[in-house]
Amino acid sequence: MASNISVNIPHEELERQRSFAECAAPILTARFGRRPVAFVHTFGCQQNVSDGERIKGMLSQMGFCFADSADDADLILFNTCAVREHAEDRVFGNVGALKAHRRRRPNCIIALCGCMVQQPQIAQKIERSYGYVNLLFGTHSIHRLPEFIYRLVSGEKRVFDISGDDTIAEGLPVRRDGSFKGWLPIMYGCNNFCTYCIVPYVRGRERSRLPEDILREAREMIDAGFKDITLLGQNVNSYGKGEAHGVDFPKLLRMINDIDGDFQIRFMTSHPKDCTVELLDAMRDCKKVCRHLHLPFQSGSDRILSQMNRRYDRQTYLSLISAARERMPDISLTSDVIVGFPGETYDDFKETLSLVDEVKFTSLFTFIYSPREGTPAAKMPDPVTHRQKAEWMAELLKLQEGIAAERNGALVGTTARVLCEEINDGGMVFGRTGGNVGIEFAGTADAVGHFATVKIISATNWILTGEQINLEE
Ligand code: SAH
Numbered sequence: 001m002a003s004n005i006s007v008n009i010p011h012e013e014l015e016r017q018r019s020f021a022e023c024a025a026p027i028l029t030a031r032f033g034r035r036p037v038a039f040v041h042t043f044g045c046q047q048n049v050s051d052g053e054r055i056k057g058m059l060s061q062m063g064f065c066f067a068d069s070a071d072d073a074d075l076i077l078f079n080t081c082a083v084r085e086h087a088e089d090r091v092f093g094n095v096g097a098l099k100a101h102r103r104r105r106p107n108c109i110i111a112l113c114g115c116m117v118q119q120p121q122i123a124q125k126i127e128r129s130y131g132y133v134n135l136l137f138g139t140h141s142i143h144r145l146p147e148f149i150y151r152l153v154s155g156e157k158r159v160f161d162i163s164g165d166d167t168i169a170e171g172l173p174v175r176r177d178g179s180f181k182g183w184l185p186i187m188y189g190c191n192n193f194c195t196y197c198i199v200p201y202v203r204g205r206e207r208s209r210l211p212e213d214i215l216r217e218a219r220e221m222i223d224a225g226f227k228d229i230t231l232l233g234q235n236v237n238s239y240g241k242g243e244a245h246g247v248d249f250p251k252l253l254r255m256i257n258d259i260d261g262d263f264q265i266r267f268m269t270s271h272p273k274d275c276t277v278e279l280l281d282a283m284r285d286c287k288k289v290c291r292h293l294h295l296p297f298q299s300g301s302d303r304i305l306s307q308m309n310r311r312y313d314r315q316t317y318l319s320l321i322s323a324a325r326e327r328m329p330d331i332s333l334t335s336d337v338i339v340g341f342p343g344e345t346y347d348d349f350k351e352t353l354s355l356v357d358e359v360k361f362t363s364l365f366t367f368i369y370s371p372r373e374g375t376p377a378a379k380m381p382d383p384v385t386h387r388q389k390a391e392w393m394a395e396l397l398k399l400q401e402g403i404a405a406e407r408n409g410a411l412v413g414t415t416a417r418v419l420c421e422e423i424n425d426g427g428m429v430f431g432r433t434g435g436n437v438g439i440e441f442a443g444t445a446d447a448v449g450h451f452a453t454v455k456i457i458s459a460t461n462w463i464l465t466g467e468q469i470n471l472e473e
């Protein structure tokens with residue numbers, strides 16, 4: 001594609017899919033002798049979870065109800081992830097276990113979708129070696145699920161389809177997993193091609209939803225009682241690039257912030273190269289935007305950052321952190337780090353340790369590098385053993401544990417506005433602060449889904465404990 005201009009799937013195509021859903025519904029009921037039952041399991045990131053909610057929306061349209069386990073299901077669908085080898089191994093393990101299910105219920109539909117199966121070599125492997133999988137579709141054709149199911153129940157033995165291009169399916173039905181905390185995708189795909197990463201290959205090029213479509217969905221969520229909305233994209237802060245409407249991410253944040261209602265806004269993930277002063281200003285100015293920035297740095301070494309094709313250096317990253325803290329001294333910072341990128345030396349790794357020590361993140365998501373077939377890094381010499389990398393990782397975790405304990409400890413004595421999420425195993429109310437730190441306190445189940453003001457009385461490196469001062473309506 002010469003430009004980044006986003007294209008929505010034509011309305012007629014979505015109407016066509018709706019008719020497939022209507023036609024499939026009675027055939028499904030007849031085939032299973034009851035209202036069909038689906039088990040949908042999503043692996044991977046929030047983007048996949050959000051896709052899963054749209055997949056469940058379409059299945060509802062076809063008359064499916066939902067089960068929490070595969071045992072009694074008529075349709076089993078795994079929505080897969082490919083970001084690391086471990087993610088793929090888990091999917092293969094789970095798919096292998098379904099062979100017995102197929103024997104018990106020969107009529108059932110066993111289906112795979114998502115990032116992992118968008119890779120042609122994986123789709124082929126499943127087609128050849130997993131004969132009991134009868135439906136497979138990629139990330140570009142989610143909206144065609146009704147058609148695929150219709151074809152299966154009207155006689156086709158197997159439907160495998162990883163075709164499609166970088167379009168946006170606007171207006172799909174959504175069946176959200178939660179009732180007060182929800183995901184709102186604002187863009188899809190990634191153009192960055194970090195050398196270790198499979199995402200651009202399985203999710204296609206960056207494309208942004210129109211501001212009016214995002215605002216409409218945000219209003220619907222707020223009207224339905226959602227209190228915490230996370231704007232999603234692989235690189236949210238490049239939202240709107242190249243689009244004629246001229247709404248960039250900081251502007252979009254301000255527009256959502258202006259919607260009436262008592263809710264808070266989060267967003268992920270931001271890329272340092274697109275993190276602008278305008279974005280930090282918008283965060284500071286928007287009262288509904290949580291004081292939390294997830295800004296992956298991946299490595300503290302300039303040599304490795306360049307090998308990763310990250311397009312920023314250590315100093316630029318540190319300047320961004322300072323600019324964020326200048327505007328919002330209480331901001332909570334989190335990040336992603338890769339340990340053991342091909343060719344990384346212990347000296348490079350020490351740069352990662354020193355960056356972590358300098359920034360003092362609230363928490364970190366840490367990953368040992370995993371080679372992904374088809375990415376440039378998978379062909380780079382990688383002499384450091386996995387065992388050695390695991391030792392580096394332990395060193396990093398130990399450092400971060402101390403920092404998190406210190407950061408959380410500094411919160412003791414302050415109060416926080418907390419969105420209460422659930423009653424945890426210990427019978428306490430569990431919620432999260434605006435900075436996304438977990439906190440528990442004594443309270444009752446009627447707090448769930450509401451904001452509470454909580455005084456923080458103690459802290460560990462991973463959770464705060466508090467006392468409820470006030471519970472909002
Ligand atoms: N678009 C986001 C998230 C991408 S995937 C971003 O750019 O930050 C989430 C994280 O997984 C990445 O930030 C990276 O730290 C990690 N990751 C991606 N590919 C990986 C690989 N091949 N091996 C190990 N970690 C990886």
Ligand code: SF4
Nearest residue numbers: 190192193194197199
């Ligand atoms: Fe992967 Fe980099 Fe894109 Fe994130 S920005 S999805 S790490 S290629």
Ligand code: F3S
Nearest residue numbers: 044045081082083115
């Ligand atoms: Fe995995 Fe795809 Fe997300 S590879 S991390 S599910 S975009």
